[in-house]
Amino acid sequence: MGIKVYAAIPVLNELENLPGLLEDLLNQQNIEWVALLCINQPEEWWKITEKISICNNNKASVELLKSKAIPGLHIIDKSSQGNGWIGKNHGVGWARKTAMDAASGIAGSDDLIVSMDADTRYSSCFFQSVVDSFERHPGAAGLSAPYYHDLTGDVTADRCILRYEIYMRNFALNMLLIDNPYAFSAIGSGMACTAGSYRxxxxxxxxxxxxxxxxxxxxxxxxxxxxxSGVYVKPASRFSDRVYFGTGPAMIKGREGNWDSYPIYHTNAFEPVQKTYNLFSDLFDNEINTPMDAFLYTVTRGQAIWQPLRNNAATRGSFVRACMQRVDALRILQFLKEKNGNYPGNNEQRLKVFLESRFNTGKEINQILRNLNFASSEIRHLDTIRNFMSEQELLLQKQKGIV
Structure with a gap:
């Protein structure tokens, strides 16, 4: 019997997207799958006038899913009256965890738990690509699928999603180029792991x-x-405030011209990160200053950074792993934000410097970059930049395979 895929899918106010999701699930080729959909909202929303429409949308979603009677489709009802979330434990994080925990409870150790979203479209070979990837890289802990936001035809929405995606790809490309172990994008609609790794x-x-x-x-x-894995997932490009940060809130801020939380980090800002990582092995033997020390001391509130890791590391390899775990993706992002003002240029100028210095951009891209303005450039020009960055990211991902 082959590997089985368990899809974990949080659902809130997604009635209009469920037919597309079900179509994509039913079109998956050659793979046995189970889908666990957690329809959810806080219980108290049933008593809040402005939330009743969401409650009714969720109710209709449960009814639709039940009416389809699709084998392998399981409904986790955290939305019907009496079943909603109570207290602080609610939101997409709890819904995704609930669905993934349910999958973990019935999956074999080598079976795959795939995190998906109801507003995302999937190729018919998506599950196959995930299974093939874990067979190609036995022992890997997880998978991050490539993503791509289709444009909507709405100029404002398209401008916002392109600006956000360019921000994400600028970070990912720079991380890939410095061979950082956190060189992947965290996309809830395209993550996977073995059930054994999850547990x-x-x-x-x-x-x-x-x-x-x-x-x-x-x-x-x-x-x-x-x-x-090479097969794109395609999340929706929509304004949404159902979560506190991520694509939807970024688009809402961007619509008002506020991109402060999503800067284009200068490519040189990643050099201190790379140099710090390169010193991890030597730090096992000696106390050496790293380019990130001042920042890390603020995190530890002045306490020693590396000595506690040395004390608990039996080997150089275990020490280096401990350093990697301490200076993780969150710390790297915090470091980049703290140092962002130290580097020259506005967002457009920084992107131009990065792409022209690290890639063979060509005449068309160079012309667009020369006149780039995120607020006023034509959508087709922003899309050309996004597509170029997406292609370069995919090439680097294929070269590296795993991080």
Whole structure:
């Protein structure tokens, strides 16, 4: 019997997207699958006038799913009256965890738990690509699938999603180029791990939002992440405030012209990160200053950074792993944000410097970069930049395979 895929899918106010999701599930080729959909919202929403429409949408979603009677489709009802979330434990993080925990409870150790979203479209070979990837990289802890946001035709929405995606790809490309072990994007609609790995790390830690970021970071600390699955997932490009940060809130902020939380980090800002990582092995023997020390001392509130790791490391390899776990993706992002003002240029100028210095951009890209303005450039020009970055990211992912 082959590997089985368990799809874990949080659902809130997604009635209009469920037909597309079900179509994509039913079109998956050659793979036996089970889908666990957690329809969810807080119980108290049934008593809040402005939330009743969401409650009714969820109710209709449960009814639709039941009416389909699709084999392998399981409904986790955390939305009907009497079944909703109570207290602080609610949100997409709890819904995703609930679905993934349910999958973990019935899956074999080598079976795969795939995190998906109801507003995302999937190729018919998506499950096959995930299974093939774990067979190609036995022992990997997890997988991060490539992503791509289709444009909507709405100029404002398209401008916002392209700006956000360019921010994400600028970070990912720079991390790939410095060979960082956290060189992947945390996309809740395109993550996977074996059930054994899920249980090994104690499952997903629930968050109100950002649970995908913390989960795949947690997976990376236990083993490698596959980044060469090659089949895009396509999340929706929509304004949404159902989570506190991520694509939807970024688009809402961006619509008002506020991109402060999503800067284009200068490519030179990644050099101190690379140099610090390169010193991990030598730090096992000696106390050496690293380019990130000043920042890390603020994190530890002045306490020793490396000596506690040395005290608990039996070998150089275990020490280096401990350093990697301490200076994780969250710390790297915090470091980049702290140092962001130290580097020259606005966001457009920084992107131009990065792409022209690191890639063979060509005449068309160079012309667009010369006149680039995120607020006023034509959508087709922003899309050309996004597509170029997406292609370069995919090439680097295929070269590396795992991180």
């Amino acid at each position: 090994k790390i104690g499952g997903m830690t629930p968050k109100m939002s950002g649970e995908d970021f913390y989960f795949i970071q947690k997976l990376r600390k236990s083993g490698n992440i596959i980044i060469d």
